[in-house]
Amino acid sequence: QVHVVESGGGLVQAGGSLRLSCAARGRAFSSLWMGWFRQAPGKEREFVATISGNGITTYYEDSVKGQFTFSRDNYKDMVYLQMNSQKPEDTAVYYCATLGSGTYYRWESYHDWGQGTQVTVSS
Numbered sequence: 001q002v003h004v005v006e007s008g009g010g011l012v013q014a015g016g017s018l019r020l021s022c023a024a025r026g027r028a029f030s031s032l033w034m035g036w037f038r039q040a041p042g043k044e045r046e047f048v049a050t051i052s053g054n055g056i057t058t059y060y061e062d063s064v065k066g067q068f069t070f071s072r073d074n075y076k077d078m079v080y081l082q083m084n085s086q087k088p089e090d091t092a093v094y095y096c097a098t099l100g101s102g103t104y105y106r107w108e109s110y111h112d113w114g115q116g117t118q119v120t121v122s123s
Contacts (some may be wrong), residue, residue: 019082047085091120
């Protein structure tokens with residue numbers, strides 16, 4: 001099992017930037033695909049991005065391509081989500097998790113969820 005803790009959320013104005021961090025402890029971190037999801041009030045949990053264990057491969061949800069960047073530091077057992085040009089519709093709780101088996105954009109494929117970090121984008 002991997003212990004995952006997200007941080008870095010907060011309040012930002014539209015057009016601003018935030019960087020979310022996620023620490024993952026417990027297994028060989030560099031072997032793990034990691035993912036970010038988000039959930040807005042009254043909505044289902046939505047895929048944001050995923051990254052391979054070596055950081056070379058990333059996939060993004062279409063609405064965040066070119067806006068968000070997912071990266072990792074395997075020496076620190078950390079992943080990061082850089083969010084630029086933020087929009088009010090980016091407001092949600094953001095979750096980090098480890099990818100198990102299954103399709104990378106489905107939340108059911110992920111394990112070891114963190115508690116989430118709130119991102120609020122004001123217009």
